[in-house]
Amino acid sequence: MTHQHTSPFTDPTAVGRYAEGPRRNVPGYDALLRMSRILLAERVPADGRVLVVGAGGGLELEDMALAHPGWRFDGVDPSQPMLDLAAQRLQSAGVPGGRVALHHGYVQSAPAGPFDGATCLLTFHFVPREERVPMAAEIRRRLKPGAPLVVAHLSVADGADLGGEGGAGERDLWLSRYAAFQVASGVPPEHAAKARDKIAAELAVLAPQEDEAILREAGFSDVQMFYMGFAFRGWVASAC
Incomplete structure (x- = not known):
């Protein structure tokens, strides 16, 4: 591997x-x-x-x-x-x-x-x-x-998981919640946004x-x- x-x-x-x-x-x-x-x-x-x-x-x-x-x-x-x-x-x-x-x-x-x-x-x-x-x-x-x-x-649900129509939209929502939790934990918003985008682009979620x-x-x-x-x-x- x-x-x-x-x-x-x-x-x-x-x-x-x-x-x-x-x-x-x-x-x-x-x-x-x-x-x-x-x-x-x-x-x-x-x-x-x-x-x-x-x-x-x-x-x-x-x-x-x-x-x-x-x-x-x-x-x-x-x-x-x-x-x-x-x-x-x-x-x-x-x-x-x-x-x-x-x-x-x-x-x-x-x-x-x-x-x-x-x-x-x-x-x-x-x-x-x-x-x-x-x-x-x-x-x-x-x-x-x-x-x-x-x-x-x-591990992020897509739209089909929750009866939604757009998998990408559901995934974006969950990743945005991830970023919002970071901000609530004291991470600067711009850093949280970068982390969210990096996950979406690079990780196998x-x-x-x-x-x-x-x-x-x-x-x-x-x-x-x-x-x-x-x-x-x-x-x-x-x-x-």
Whole structure:
């Protein structure tokens, strides 16, 4: 896989300010982290092993590691500076280094497992449509049967989803709401507008039905949406 949108996560300024971004951009981000680990904990044992895809920055690793001191983690990310940031965050939080292994690369660079659960938060929208199923299938191969996968990313309904006539118009509305949330979080309007236009032009933002179909095609069942925050949606699914 050769994803095309990792460059912002190698810029030192962007990396240094990363921790501000999710809370500023994603409605209910802290609640999303808590919900994600609650869903994992339904089936991940107290001494379980969890795969974290898109682990750079370390926000979800820190949240899960502090809440579940018996869990062990393998995190994978294509940006080495973001992995370095994750390592610094975990060290500052007092998470023992032996509990977390960080791997530079895409999901193929992660160990074979088998893992008791996995997360892929705010990552899939950077992956081109044609690479989504192969990537999700690589995650599935590393999971025990029945293990949970939690994903959340940009996923925008089109007009057909809501009975509308114009898919583009519905999509524009949701992305405008995304930008409005940024402004309400303190982002200058001109910066929010640029971010909205960049998403529309460059990222592979699919409709929710497509996202769910991708998970099923990759070998997951019982796909359930558990989160929606304007342009973001999250699902939990089970490895078949």
